[in-house]
Amino acid sequence: MPVPAARRAALRRALLAWYDAGHRALPWRGPQHGADPYRVWLAEVMLQQTQVATAAPYFRRFVARFPTLAALAAAPEEEVLALWSGLGYYARARHLHAAAREALARHGGLPRTVAELRALPGFGPYTAGAVASIAFAVPAAAVDGNVARVLQRVFALPGSASDAAVRREVAARAEALVPPARPGDFNQALMDLGATVCTPAGPACPRCPLAARCAARAAGRVAGIPAPRRRPAPAPLLLACAVVRGPRGLLLARRPARGLFAGLWAPPCAEVREGEPRAALAAALAALGIPGDIGEERASLRRTLTHRALTLRAYHAVLRRPGPRGGGGELRWAAPGELATLGLPTAARLLLERL
């Protein structure tokens, strides 16, 4: 169903006026209108499935170390992951790094069209639209969780935001609504509104610039739109980890390039079944080329991720042969003071704190 032109114009006007009257001051929003495309991109990636308050300190550290796309492209992946450590969804960092190199080589910087952006690693429909509209003033939609919720309510589109048919309908409305002028401000206004006013629970409708034009409000259905999504319970996962100490610190192994905590450093771990963690952990050490003997359990930690109920158990272990010599490989030693500068997942940091 198309949005009538008059309604479209009224929604745009009300939203941009609200945005101009006092949007949030955020580290990636430059003082003047034209934002730095690299900073816009970095912010969008960090903000994927991540709240503004969580991402902001990471953003500051990241741009301090890598102020430009060229600086990022020149860095080793290892350092990029270290700066991402604790933020989660680490594939984002690897894709960001790969995309920086690719964009520099092929376009001399970030390309300016949705299609070209979309072809880079880590650019999905949302991020391509957000960067194109905010950094390059391309009238493209950028539908994130906030925008989807706002539009579902404004147009009274029932159902869960994860439903494919709902997503298609919301995307179509968003495309039709983005104005040719100030598309980036318009998209950010929708996001700000969703984050600060049209919140998932207990939205502040009396403060909403769109309240008079909101179909869900008119129908008294704001609380039921969108419908909550049901997630399956996280599957249990037991990881046994070897705590190996040497003269140069604690032994770390790089996680495999795919899967959980991919590419990060952690004590050598093995996914094990309840009951035989030691044998499985010994086999994992042998597979790494460092056979060892597994001793007593030293610490354990439970942690729930979105789709995993993680249990980590740390076992004291002694190598039968000397461990790795230098860096550059899949194994390394880390002195206690070094851990903070390395890319470890939060679960591993918390486990080590308990030793």
Add this chain to the structure above:
DNA sequence: AAATCGGGGTC
């Protein structure tokens, strides 16, 4: 279409 991939904020 469903699963995978973190961590934290919020009620």
Add this chain to the structure above:
DNA sequence: GACCCAGATTT
């Protein structure tokens, strides 16, 4: 504990 967050990629 449930639900969500400026989602993308793989299967």
